[in-house]
Amino acid sequence: MKSRVAAFRGSKHFQLKHVTDYVIAAIAIPGTGSLSNAAIIDLGDTTIVVDTFLTLQAASDLKEAAIYLTGKPVSYVVNTHWHSDHISGNQVFLPEARIISTTASHEIMDTFSRQRLSQYKENIEQMKHSIDEQEVDLQQEQDEKLKQELTWDNASDREFVQALPHLVHTVPTITFDQQMVIHGRNGCVQLLTFGGGHTQSDVIVYIPDEKLVVTGDLVLSKHHPVLTNANPQEWLHILEQIEQLGIETIVPGHGNICSLRELREVKDYISDILVLVAEAMQNKQPIDSLEVPDKYQGWSFTTYFKSNLTKVQTLISALEDDQ
Numbered sequence: 001m002k003s004r005v006a007a008f009r010g011s012k013h014f015q016l017k018h019v020t021d022y023v024i025a026a027i028a029i030p031g032t033g034s035l036s037n038a039a040i041i042d043l044g045d046t047t048i049v050v051d052t053f054l055t056l057q058a059a060s061d062l063k064e065a066a067i068y069l070t071g072k073p074v075s076y077v078v079n080t081h082w083h084s085d086h087i088s089g090n091q092v093f094l095p096e097a098r099i100i101s102t103t104a105s106h107e108i109m110d111t112f113s114r115q116r117l118s119q120y121k122e123n124i125e126q127m128k129h130s131i132d133e134q135e136v137d138l139q140q141e142q143d144e145k146l147k148q149e150l151t152w153d154n155a156s157d158r159e160f161v162q163a164l165p166h167l168v169h170t171v172p173t174i175t176f177d178q179q180m181v182i183h184g185r186n187g188c189v190q191l192l193t194f195g196g197g198h199t200q201s202d203v204i205v206y207i208p209d210e211k212l213v214v215t216g217d218l219v220l221s222k223h224h225p226v227l228t229n230a231n232p233q234e235w236l237h238i239l240e241q242i243e244q245l246g247i248e249t250i251v252p253g254h255g256n257i258c259s260l261r262e263l264r265e266v267k268d269y270i271s272d273i274l275v276l277v278a279e280a281m282q283n284k285q286p287i288d289s290l291e292v293p294d295k296y297q298g299w300s301f302t303t304y305f306k307s308n309l310t311k312v313q314t315l316i317s318a319l320e321d322d323q
């Protein structure tokens, strides 16, 4: 498999990484139409792809890589959660593949995501205009690291808008509520959900024989976790359960292949955000004045720091209102 990975023609959207003989990660190249990571799993007689990127161009390259590496069509696609950078390329894998998610993620994709995509399609010209404006605005950014990240975001947004007219909203046709196992000649993969942490419902793809898990956005490596749709307490609880699986290798939703160390960093981050916001609220200090703690200064997705603070403040305020 290593030599197949090396011989792949390559893609501007991702870099293939040989993780084990049966698991190849497609690690996103910043500023392209991938945006998130994906994985290709070769069960010998069955090929599984986990997540399908933000654009059709990126997804087509992923499909080509999967067929090239395994010599077989893709049988199953797993959507770890409903965010568009993990599902937009679904249509590329039809009709050969069946798409799988949890029942709860399917429900959101079939309602909210479907409506949002049709709204996007009606507003393509406006979206192009605001991407042009953002491109001009970001030139003023003095912080070089932030400027680089904004430039990448802008380029990914542009590729998404270019793909929009061709996007056909494609929802999973197989759903499950707790776990599902796919068996193949090389072993099996377990699709597990412990509920919702990063979103209302998150799946991990666990391969016990390889001591490996593909986590979607429950674990990011050296990126600010995204709390926009999160339940932080549940997220921490889910990460504790993943820790119990005895894994050694993690293919995260964003960032490089990592281990339990990065999973624990995500736990620390979420805990730190909860404390920072609670303390600021107690001291009547505006959360806008909070700076990224030193240990997270080098992480990507910097712009999510402020939105994470706001999200947690909203959650705490809602809890207080209930009491």
Ligand SMILES: [Zn+2]
Binding pocket: 081, 083, 198, 217, 226
């Ligand atoms: Zn996500």
